Amino acid sequence: MRTLKVSTGEQTYPILIGRDLYARLPEWLRSRGIGPDRPLMLVTDTHVGPLYGEKVAGPLRAAGYRVGEASVPAGESSKSLEQLSRLVEEGLRFGLDRQGVVLALGGGVVGDLAGFLAASYMRGIPFVQLPTTLLAHDSSVGGKVGVNHPLGKNVIGAFHQPLMVVFDVSTLRTLPRREVVSGYAEVVKHALIADASFADWLLRNSERLLRLEPSLVEEAIWNGCRIKAEVVSQDEREAGLRAILNYGHTIGHALEAASGYAGLTHGEGVAIGMVGAAMLAEALGTARDVVEPTKRLLQAFHLPVHLAGEWPEEKLLELMRRDKKARGGVYAFVLPERIGSVRLVRGIPEEAIRRVLRRLKSG
Ligand SMILES: NC(=O)c1ccc[n+]([C@@H]2O[C@H](COP(=O)([O-])OP(=O)(O)OC[C@H]3O[C@@H](n4cnc5c(N)ncnc54)[C@H](O)[C@@H]3O)[C@@H](O)[C@H]2O)c1
Ligand SMILES: [Zn+2]
Known part of the structure; x- marks a missing residue:
């Protein structure tokens, strides 16, 4: 234990x-x-x-x-x-x-x-x-x-x-297989926001984790809880730092809402959202070499990394402007700086987000 x-x-x-x-x-x-x-x-x-x-x-x-x-x-x-x-x-x-x-x-x-x-x-x-x-x-x-x-x-x-x-x-x-996979999206998120060596460990052990080998699952959950607890203890009432826990959720929530909470699970939405955030960071020049490692890790857990099918771009943008991190219609995203570190960035240009949504569709 x-x-x-x-x-x-x-x-x-x-x-x-x-x-x-x-x-x-x-x-x-x-x-x-x-x-x-x-x-x-x-x-x-x-x-x-x-x-x-x-x-x-x-x-x-x-x-x-x-x-x-x-x-x-x-x-x-x-x-x-x-x-x-x-x-x-x-x-x-x-x-x-x-x-x-x-x-x-x-x-x-x-x-x-x-x-x-x-x-x-x-x-x-x-x-x-x-x-x-x-x-x-x-x-x-x-x-x-x-x-x-x-x-x-x-x-x-x-x-x-x-x-x-x-x-x-x-x-x-x-637990149904899809819920297992979906749950790992948040574990991966905790690694990507705060702990590169945990991200490495997850990549090396993904198959055993998906098979739910108990001692590995315990370690993964322990680390996920530890990272979340560290963030939360510094910002219990969500004044600032805690926003980084929202990594992948700006696009993820928009996708969930646009699909009427039926097409995608929460974890699947967050997975695609983390890839989108990494693409945005590379496009804005605030990070390098984050998209491929992010995709590799998510794919190791059989999570989706691109958008299949048709998605209403205007509706997604509108949902993102209403995201809780946004202020006065200005887009805000948690963006990676490198694997294991992220920060909240406000005032993201809409055109950059549109390009990312298109890139997410093309895979
Ligand atoms: N409070 C927070 O900080 C916080 C953070 C993240 C998510 N959430 C909330 O969590 C909710 C999603 O949680 P979830 O993904 O656990 O969904 P859930 O509680 O609906 O569980 C998913 C499904 O699995 C079933 N299930 C649960 N455990 C099972 C088991 N051991 N064996 C078989 N079936 C099992 C459930 O009955 C349900 O059908 C959302 O409402 C979200 O808003 C809250
Ligand atoms: Zn979440």
């Missing part, structure tokens, strides 16, 4: 990464001050619950904890005020009080939703993250929790740090 300490302004919490960890939850909860007198509410989704719900709840009940369970339909659409309200109802019915603790078992959707439940329920109760997707290594660090609104993704939310994160990598074995 690997451990990592995340320090935020207010507190420090551990991330535990390893195999078959859930049997030790009672012990770890007690060590964080949560004894069997505290009611626990396990929140999961319809895919993950049947697979791992009992593995989590069983040992806790055996140790004398009272565990309530609530499940939401699998998928992004459950990150909604409707599901939040349903969970509040279930919590009240179960007797979750101010002493209660929420356990979030699932991917980023459950983590964000159950985390926001914990942030708002009776003005805030603790929660524990039990991530079950590779992507959730990203969402379990940083304390961002929330739900979507019909008019925008993640527009209702809060910062709420977990009490601890227990990442049992054994659960990844049942």
Whole structure:
């Protein structure tokens, strides 16, 4: 098992990464001050619950904890005020009080939703993250929790740090292949923004990582969490530095939105977005030799590196002007300086972006 300490302004919490960890939850909860007198509410989704719900709840009940369970339909659409309200109802019915603790078992959707439940329920109760997707290594660090609104993704939310994160990598074995590949896009992103030697390591081990060899996966997740934690601890409320975590997301989010969140997964969009950002940096002359190594690494994880099919250029540009980093209609991108280092650049000329979009189409 690997451990990592995340320090935020207010507190420090551990991330535990390893195999078959859930049997030790009672012990770890007690060590964080949560004894069997505290009611626990396990929140999961319809895919993950049947697979791992009992593995989590069983040992806790055996140790004398009272565990309530609530499940939401699998998928992004459950990150909604409707599901939040349903969970509040279930919590009240179960007797979750101010002493209660929420356990979030699932991917980023459950983590964000159950985390926001914990942030708002009776003005805030603790929660524990039990991530079950590779992507959730990203969402379990940083304390961002929330739900979507019909008019925008993640527009209702809060910062709420977990009490601890227990990442049992054994659960990844049942994750659909496309989700595995997509999750590696964020791992690659963490390497590309901050750690060239981690990027080398990922390239050398991509096939074994795709086969989910546990000790390698643990190391990859540990490094991804470490890098994100380092960035976040320097900029907890997203004033500046934290923007670099958005590498690849300007184009990526635009592609996701333009495809109606159906054609591309988040990771696939981010992969293409990182190639686009590298092309932009080379075109603007702020970096050399970044496009090819970026592509090589992404392709090693079977991620897409160019745009297939037709994409509405004007719509993509409009979406990028609305990106959260943009100010007053001026484009802002996180651009690589070299492999392992990026910075936020404002005032990117539109013509350069158009050329990149065309180049992304031609492969
Ligand atoms: N809070 C943050 O900082 C942050 C960062 C990145 C992403 N996110 C959010 O994370 C969400 C995406 O997370 P995700 O990619 O984990 O999606 P997800 O939670 O929807 O999981 C993907 C799919 O895999 C299933 N699944 C999960 N674990 C499984 C397992 N072990 N075995 C079998 N099936 C499993 C789920 O039921 C779902 O169908 C988005 O809503 C995004 O906004 C948040
Ligand atoms: Zn992302």
